[in-house]
Amino acid sequence: MSALKQRIDSLLIEPGCATNQAKSDKARKEGCKKPLTPGAAAGGCAFDGAKIALQPVVDVAHLVHGPIACEGNSWDSRHVYSSGPQTYRTGFTTDMAEFDVIYGGEKRLYRAIKEIVDKVNPPAIFVYQTCLPAMIGDDVEGVCKAASAKFGTPVIPVNAPGFAGSKNLGNKLGGEALLDHVVGTLEPEYTTDCDINLIGEYNVVGEFWQVKPLFDELGIRVLATFCGDARYSDIAGSHRAKAAIMLCSQALINIARKMQERYDIPFFEGSFYGIADMSDCLRRISRLLVERGAPADLPARAEALIAREEARAWARLEKYRARLAGRRVLLFTGGVKSWSVVSALQEVGMEIVGTSMRKSTQGDRAKVVKIMGTDAHMFDELPPREMYRMLKESKADVMLSGGRSQFVALKAKTPWVEINQERHHALAGYEGVVNLVAEIDKALYNPIWAQVRQPAPWEQPEGWGERVATA
Amino acid sequence: MATIIPGRKACTTNPLKMSAPIGAALAFLGMDRALPLLHGSQGCTAFGLVLFVRHFRETIPLQTTAMNEVTTILGGLENIEQALLNIKKRANPALIGLCSTGITEAKGDDVAGFLKLIREKHPELAGTEVVFAPTPDFVGGFSDGWAKAVGAMIDALVPTTKVRTPWQVNILAGCHLTPGDIEEIRETIEAFGLTPIVLPDLSGSLDGHIPETFLPHTLGGTRLEDVRAMGASAITIAIGEQMRPAAELLEKKTGVPFRVFDRLTGLAACDAFIALLSDLSEQDVPLKYRRQRSQLQDAMLDGHFYFGEQKVAIAAEPDLLFALSHFFADMGATVTCAIAPQDAPVLARVAAETVRIGDLGDFEEHAAGCDLLVTHSHGRQAAARLGIPFWRAGLPTFDRLGVAHKVTVGYRGTRDLIFEVGNVFMEQLHAHEQHVTPASLRPDLHRTGPAPAVDAPARAGH
Numbered sequence: 001m002s003a004l005k006q007r008i009d010s011l012l013i014e015p016g017c018a019t020n021q022a023k024s025d026k027a028r029k030e031g032c033k034k035p036l037t038p039g040a041a042a043g044g045c046a047f048d049g050a051k052i053a054l055q056p057v058v059d060v061a062h063l064v065h066g067p068i069a070c071e072g073n074s075w076d077s078r079h080v081y082s083s084g085p086q087t088y089r090t091g092f093t094t095d096m097a098e099f100d101v102i103y104g105g106e107k108r109l110y111r112a113i114k115e116i117v118d119k120v121n122p123p124a125i126f127v128y129q130t131c132l133p134a135m136i137g138d139d140v141e142g143v144c145k146a147a148s149a150k151f152g153t154p155v156i157p158v159n160a161p162g163f164a165g166s167k168n169l170g171n172k173l174g175g176e177a178l179l180d181h182v183v184g185t186l187e188p189e190y191t192t193d194c195d196i197n198l199i200g201e202y203n204v205v206g207e208f209w210q211v212k213p214l215f216d217e218l219g220i221r222v223l224a225t226f227c228g229d230a231r232y233s234d235i236a237g238s239h240r241a242k243a244a245i246m247l248c249s250q251a252l253i254n255i256a257r258k259m260q261e262r263y264d265i266p267f268f269e270g271s272f273y274g275i276a277d278m279s280d281c282l283r284r285i286s287r288l289l290v291e292r293g294a295p296a297d298l299p300a301r302a303e304a305l306i307a308r309e310e311a312r313a314w315a316r317l318e319k320y321r322a323r324l325a326g327r328r329v330l331l332f333t334g335g336v337k338s339w340s341v342v343s344a345l346q347e348v349g350m351e352i353v354g355t356s357m358r359k360s361t362q363g364d365r366a367k368v369v370k371i372m373g374t375d376a377h378m379f380d381e382l383p384p385r386e387m388y389r390m391l392k393e394s395k396a397d398v399m400l401s402g403g404r405s406q407f408v409a410l411k412a413k414t415p416w417v418e419i420n421q422e423r424h425h426a427l428a429g430y431e432g433v434v435n436l437v438a439e440i441d442k443a444l445y446n447p448i449w450a451q452v453r454q455p456a457p458w459e460q461p462e463g464w465g466e467r468v469a470t471a
Numbered sequence: 472m473a474t475i476i477p478g479r480k481a482c483t484t485n486p487l488k489m490s491a492p493i494g495a496a497l498a499f500l501g502m503d504r505a506l507p508l509l510h511g512s513q514g515c516t517a518f519g520l521v522l523f524v525r526h527f528r529e530t531i532p533l534q535t536t537a538m539n540e541v542t543t544i545l546g547g548l549e550n551i552e553q554a555l556l557n558i559k560k561r562a563n564p565a566l567i568g569l570c571s572t573g574i575t576e577a578k579g580d581d582v583a584g585f586l587k588l589i590r591e592k593h594p595e596l597a598g599t600e601v602v603f604a605p606t607p608d609f610v611g612g613f614s615d616g617w618a619k620a621v622g623a624m625i626d627a628l629v630p631t632t633k634v635r636t637p638w639q640v641n642i643l644a645g646c647h648l649t650p651g652d653i654e655e656i657r658e659t660i661e662a663f664g665l666t667p668i669v670l671p672d673l674s675g676s677l678d679g680h681i682p683e684t685f686l687p688h689t690l691g692g693t694r695l696e697d698v699r700a701m702g703a704s705a706i707t708i709a710i711g712e713q714m715r716p717a718a719e720l721l722e723k724k725t726g727v728p729f730r731v732f733d734r735l736t737g738l739a740a741c742d743a744f745i746a747l748l749s750d751l752s753e754q755d756v757p758l759k760y761r762r763q764r765s766q767l768q769d770a771m772l773d774g775h776f777y778f779g780e781q782k783v784a785i786a787a788e789p790d791l792l793f794a795l796s797h798f799f800a801d802m803g804a805t806v807t808c809a810i811a812p813q814d815a816p817v818l819a820r821v822a823a824e825t826v827r828i829g830d831l832g833d834f835e836e837h838a839a840g841c842d843l844l845v846t847h848s849h850g851r852q853a854a855a856r857l858g859i860p861f862w863r864a865g866l867p868t869f870d871r872l873g874v875a876h877k878v879t880v881g882y883r884g885t886r887d888l889i890f891e892v893g894n895v896f897m898e899q900l901h902a903h904e905q906h907v908t909p910a911s912l913r914p915d916l917h918r919t920g921p922a923p924a925v926d927a928p929a930r931a932g933h
Contacts, residue, residue: 036513036537039554040561045514063482067573067608069490071483073518076849077525077869089852090832095483096609101577111481119484131512132573132609135543162514163540163574384530388685403521407530411681 004134004159011172016250016257036166042404045162047130048074049170053252054126054158054177056202056227057235058082061122063092065109065140066130070162071095079424081206083229087122096132105138113147113155123232124154126177134161154232156181171251178226178235179258186236188223193294195223196285197241197265199256200248201272203228207428211272214282214309214429218301220289226252239263242292245270245285266292272428274344275313279306313430317348320437325349327444330396332356332382332405333419341400341419344433350440353396356382384408398444413452415443473821475814477828484832485849487786488812489866491606492570493519494616494646495623496533499568499602501644501671502624503692506564508554510536510547510582511572515608525869527677532688534558543574548585555589559596564688565695568620569603576607600695602627612813613866614713614788617646621670621717624698631725632702639704640751641727642669643718645711647791647865650674651876655884656710656735659745662759663752668697668704679875702727705751708744710735710880711790712817733817734794735880736888737801738767744881763882767889774889775803777896784808784838786831786846787865789815794879795845795864796822798888808837810846843895860895 044052047070055062055078064071075091082088094112096105109127116125125147129140144155160173188195196215201208208228215222224230224238239259244267246256256267266288270281286294286302328351331341342352356379382390387405390396391412399409400417409416417439418424427436496507496519509516516535523531536550551569558567571582582603590596604620621643640660644653653674660667675691682690701707702725709718709731718729730747734740741764749756781804785795789811796806800822809823810833818826827833831846835853838844844854847865854861868874878884 036535036539037553037557038536038550039508039534039557041513041535041537042517043513044517045512048514048517067490068483068486068488068612069492069515069518069573069608072486072488073490073493073522075486076852077521086852091483091485091849093483093486094481095486095488096573098607098609101573101609108481113482115480115482131514131540131543132577134540135574135577161540163512163538163543165539166513383687385685385687392685403524407524407528408685411530411685413681 004161004164007159007173007176008164008169011169011176011254014172014254014257016253044167044170045131046160046164046166046170046173047128047162049167049172050128050158050160050174050177051170052078052167052202053171053174054227055088056080056225057126057230057232058088059085059123059231061087061090061092061116061120061125062128063094063109063112063116063125064128064130065094065096065105065112065133065138066128067096067132068093070128070130079205080203080228081209082203083209085231087120090120092116101132101136104136105133106143109133109138109140109143110147113143114151117147117151117153122153124156124182126156126158128158129161131161131163134159134163154181154185168251172254175226175252175255179255182232182235183255183259184236184239184263186233188237188240191223191240192219192221193242193292194218194220194289194298195241196220196289197223197238197244197259197267198225198228199244199246199259199267200250200252201225201228202248205424205426207272207426207432210426210429210431211278214278214305217305218282218286218298219295220285220298226255239265241265242294243267243285243288245281247271273341273432275310275347275430275433276343278429278433279310282306309430313434316434317437320441321348323441323445324437326351327397327440328353328395329440330354330387330390330399330401332379332387332399332401341436344436345440347433348437354379354382354390388412398440400440413449415440415446415449417443472819473809473823473826475818475826475828477814478830478833480829480832483830485830485835485852486812487810487830487834487846487849489522489613490515490519490572490608491611491613491616491619492572492608493522494613494618495570495604495606495620496568496616497523497613497646497673498604498617498620498624498671499566499570500531500533500676500689501673501692502566502568502689502698503675503694504565504686504688504690505568505676505692506532506534506558506562506566506688507568507570508534508536508558509570509572510551510575510580511538512543512574513537515572522867526867527679527875528872529677529679530685532562538574543578546578547575547580547582548588551582551585552589552593555596555599555601556593559599562687564599567599567601568624569601570606570616570620571604572606573608576605577609600628612788614646614711614790614815615813618713618716621714622720624670625701625717625721625724628695628698629701629721629724630699634703635705636666636700636703637705638664638752639666639668639700641701641704641707641721641729642667643707643709643714643721644669644671644673645709645713645790647711647788647794648673648880649875649877650678651878652735652880652884654678655878655881659760659881660748662757663748663754665748665752668701669693670698670701673875677875701725706730708732708747712793713790713815733790733820734797736794736798736885738764738771738882738885739801740797741767741880741882741885760882763886767882767886770886770889771802774893777893777900778802778804778889780805781842781896782807782840783843783845784810784834784841784859785864786810786812786829786834786850788812789817791865792826793817793821798879798885802889804843807841808834810834810837842899843892860899862892862895 071093141157144157147155158177224234271277286299391414398415499507604623606616672693676689707729806823
C-alpha cells in the first residue's frame with residue numbers, strides 16, 4: 001500500500017499539470033487531493049478511471065480482481081469501438097467470495113489468469129486491483145509477475161483500487177501501469193519520420209476514425225493511441241514515436257510528460273473537438289514533426305488539407321446557421337473540453353448561457369473567458385435541482401451534458417444532446433462538428449417539444465368545453 | 472427437481488450477477504421520499520447509479536459515504552455521520568436506506584452501533600428514518616440484497632399491533648417484478664375492494680412519471696406510514712420465494728399470516744391468486760378478470776403451435792428464472808439451459824433438468840443449439856455470436872424502451888407474454904424457409920455471376 005501511496009502522491013503533484021503550474025510552491029506540495037464529501041459526492045472511483053483509460057486496448061483481456069460489484073455492475077457500458085479484436089468487450093472478474101476474503105484471493109486470481117490464457121490466449125492480460133483485495137493485502141503485483149513467468153504472457157498489474165481516489169486519478173494510475181510495464185517492451189516492425197502517439201484518445205463511438213483519415217492523408221502514422229482501438233503491441237512499441245498529441249484535458253498527462261523525459265518524445269496539448277481546434281492540431285503536429293526530421297513540405301500539405309476540410313465543414317454547417325442562430329445552450333460536461341465545444345457552437349451562432357468547468361484546467365478557464373468574453377456563466381458546480389430550475393424557467397433552449405444529467409433536462413421538457421463518454425454520436429474532427437450541430441438541430445426541431453409542453457385538458461384555464469368545441 | 476451445478480471456475484466470464492448492495496439500494500428506491508446510501512467507496516455508488524439510469528431511464532437518487540483507504544482501515548463512523556448530516560441538510564428525505572459493501576463488511580464496521588451513537592449525538596436527524604441492510608459484495612447477489620433491505624425495513628419500521636383491518640392486504644414484491652407488474656397486481660387487488668400495501672413499490676417511484684419539481688430523493692413509492700400499518704393487515708402475499716423470509720419475519724412480529732406465490736405468470740398461478748382475493752374479499756371475481764382469463768386461454772391455444780418443443784436457454788435472477796422456466800414449460804417448450812447468478816432455495820424447483828450457478832460465459836457455452844435465448848441485455852454479445860434469437864428479460868435491459876412498463880403477471884400479462892415470445896418464434900419459421908428449400912429449387916445456388924457479398928463487415932454493434 002505504501003508504494004501505491006507514493007505513486008498517488010507523485011501524481012497529485014504532477015509537474016506537467018497546468019493546474020499545478022499555476023499554484024504557489026506551498027500549494028503545489030500539498031497536491032490535488034480534494035477530500036470527497038460523504039453524502040454529497042458524485043462520480044466514479046479510481047478503478048473506474050483506470051478501466052476507462054485502459055479498456056480501449058482491444059486485444060487485451062481485462063481481468064478485474066474483486067467482488068462482483070466492480071465488474072458485474074459496470075461491464076459492457078462504454079461505447080469504445082474496435083476495428084478488429086473484440087476481447088476487450090468480454091467482462092472477466094474473479095468475483096471474490098467470502099472464502100477468498102478470509103483466505104486471500106491470490107490463488108483464485110492466479111487460477112483466473114490461467115483460465116484466460118488457456119481459453120482466450122490474448123497477447124496480454126491487464127489485472128485491475130480493487131478495494132477489497134487491496135484492503136486484505138492480496139499481492140496482485142506478485143501474482144502477475146509469477147503468472148507472466150509461468151505462462152509467457154505479459155500479465156500487467158493495474159494498481160488503482162477505487163478508494164485510492166477519483167476517476168481522474170484512476171486515469172493516471174492506469175497510465176502508470178502502461179509506463180511501468182508495457183511502453184518500450186517491444187519494437188515496432190518499422191518506424192517512419194512521421195510516427196506519432198495520441199494520448200488520451202479512446203475512440204468513443206469511433207471518434208478516432210473521424211480523424212485518422214486526416215493523418216493518413218498527410219502521411220502521418222499514428223503509431224499508438226492511448227488507448228482507443230489500440231493493440232497491445234502498439235502501446236509496447238510507442239516509445240519510438242517522433243511526437244505526441246495530448247488530448248482529453250490532461251487525463252493522461254503523466255504518460256505524455258514521462259514519455260518526453262524517457263524517450264524524448266515532445267508533445268503538445270490539443271483537441272479534436274471544433275473546427276479551429278482540429279486545424280490547430282494538424283498545424284502544430286506538422287510543424288513539430290518537421291523539427292523532428294519529417295519532410296519539410298508537411299506543413300504546406302497540412303494547410304492545403306485544412307483549407308479544403310474547413311471549407312467543406314463550413315459549407316455543411318451553413319444550412320444550420322439560420323436554424324440555430326440565437327438559440328441558447330446550457331453546456332454541462334466534464335470530459336469533452338468545454339471551451340472546444342463552446343467555440344464550435346459559437347461558430348453556428350448559438351449563445352452559451354452556461355458552462356461547467358468541473359474537470360477543466362486553469363488554462364481552459366482562461367480560454368472560455370476569452371471566447372465568451374466573461375466568466376459570468378461558468379459553473380464549478382450546478383446541482384441537479386438548480387439545473388432543473390434553469391431549464392424549467394426556459395433559461396436555455398437545449399442542454400448538452402453527460403448521461404447522468406440527461407433526465408434532469410428531459411423532465412424539464414428541454415431538448416438534450418449527449419456529449420460525454422457514453423455518447424452515441426462521434427463528435428471529433430471536421431466531421432464531428434457537423435455531427436454535433438446536426439444532433440442539436442435534430443433535438444431542437446423534434447415536434448414532441450410543443451406537444452409535451454401542452455397542459456393537460458383539465459389544466460387548461462379556459463376549461464374543457466371550449467377546447468372540445470374548437471377541436 | 473432440478474439438479475444444481477455449482478460454479479467451479481476461478482474466472483467469471485461476462486458476469487450475469489450483480490452485487491447485493493445495489494439490490495438493497497433498489498429496494499429502498501421503492502420507498503417514498505427515500506435516498507439509498509452505500510457505505511463504501513464512491514465507485515460502488517457510481518456503478519449502481521449508472522446501471523439503474525440505463526435501465527429505468529430516470530434520475531436515480533443514490534449517495535455514498537465516500538470511503539477512502541484510510542477511513543476504511545480506521546472505520547467508517549465519521550463518514551456515515553457526515554453523510555447522514557449532509558443528506559439531511561440537502562435532501563431531507565423521510566428514509567435513508569444504508570447498505571454496506573465489501574470493504575466495510577470485511578473491515579467489520581459495527582454500523583448498527585454507529586447509528587445509535589449518531590442518533591444520540593444528532594437530534595437534528597429526527598424526522599428521517601435510517602434503515603440499515605448489511606450487504607457485503609462478496610456474499611450472494613442482487614436479489615439477496617433486495618431481500619435483506621425489505622427484511623430490514625420490516626424489522627425497523629413495523630410496530631406490533633393487535634388491530635386488524637380485514638380489507639387490508641400486504642404485498643411483498645420481489646425484485647423481479649417491474650413497476651408495470653406491481654401496478655397490475657395493485658389494480659387486481661383493488662378490483663376486489665381490498666386495499667393493498669406494496670413493499671417496496673417501484674410503481675410509485677420508478678414508473679417514469681414527470682414530477683412537478685425536481686427533488687434529490689424518490690418521489691412516490693411506499694410511504695413510511697403505510698409500512699407502519701402493515702402489522703394490521705389481514706394477510707401478507709409474498710411474490711417470489713426471495714420474499715419468504717421477510718413474510719415470515721412480518722408474521723413473527725405482528726401475527727399477520729402469509730402466503731407465498733412463487734410466480735404470478737401462468738394460468739394456474741393466476742387462478743390461485745384470483746381465488747385467494749375472492750376468498751379474502753368474499754366477493755365474486757369481477758367480470759373483467761373472467762374475460763381476461765378466457766383471453767389467456769385463447770392465447771394459449773393460438774400460441775402453443777409456436778412454443779411446442781422449442782428449446783430455450785434462460786439466464787436470470789433466481790425468481791425470474793423460476794417464473795420464466797415454468798412459463799415456457801407450461802406452453803410446451805423445454806428449458807435446456809438454465810443459469811442463475813447465485814444460489815437460492817427456489818432453484819431446485821426450476822422447470823429444467825439442471826440449473827447452473829454461473830455467468831454468461833456458461834450461458835453461451837451451454838445455450839448453443841437452442842431456439843431462443845432469454846437473459847438481460849448483457850446477453851447481446853452471446854446472442855450475436857451464437858446467431859440465436861434473443862428475447863430480453865431482467866435487469867439491466869438498457870437497449871430496449873419501456874422495460875419498466877412491461878407486464879408479465881396476471882392473466883393479461885401472461886397473455887401478452889405469450890404473444891411477444893410467440894412472435895419471436897413465429898418470425899423464425901420464416902427465417903428458416905431457406906433452409907428447408909431443396910437445393911435444386913434455390914435460385915441463389917444457380918447463380919452464374921459472382922456471389923454477392925453476404926457478410927458485410929461486422930459492425931461494432933454497440
